[in-house]
Amino acid sequence: MPHIRPVSDLRNHFAEISKIVHEAQEPVFLTKNGHGDMVVMSIEQYENMQYNNEIFAKLQEAEIEANNSDIRYSHDEVFKQLRQRLRKEEKR
Structure with missing residues (x-):
């Protein structure tokens, strides 16, 4: 199941998002005003x-x-x- 979070979580919950992308090895999809805006993933x-x-x-x-x-x-x-x-x- 994809990880979808508001873009504000990148600032407010950076450590949690970093943990998801590194440990779960899955991207996190960030939304802005309810619409897809960015994808965060590990370098690997x-x-x-x-x-x-x-x-x-x-x-x-x-x-x-x-x-x-x-x-x-x-x-x-x-x-x-x-x-x-x-x-x-x-x-x-």
Whole structure:
């Protein structure tokens, strides 16, 4: 269940809101005059969200490219290329 609080709680109950975002690892939605205004979350939550967004964007890009090409690679081919790249990087 989402945590919804008035924006004034950010000032008046900061420690409680901080505890929620860090211990429950959930964002707190702040309202102003009864309408959504802001979301407060921990840095860890934010970084995780950014990471997931980046992965999603890369998967979308890969899907678009796959739809525009008939070239397909097997699992073995992909990992062989990755191993070769890693070896080259290790030599540098």
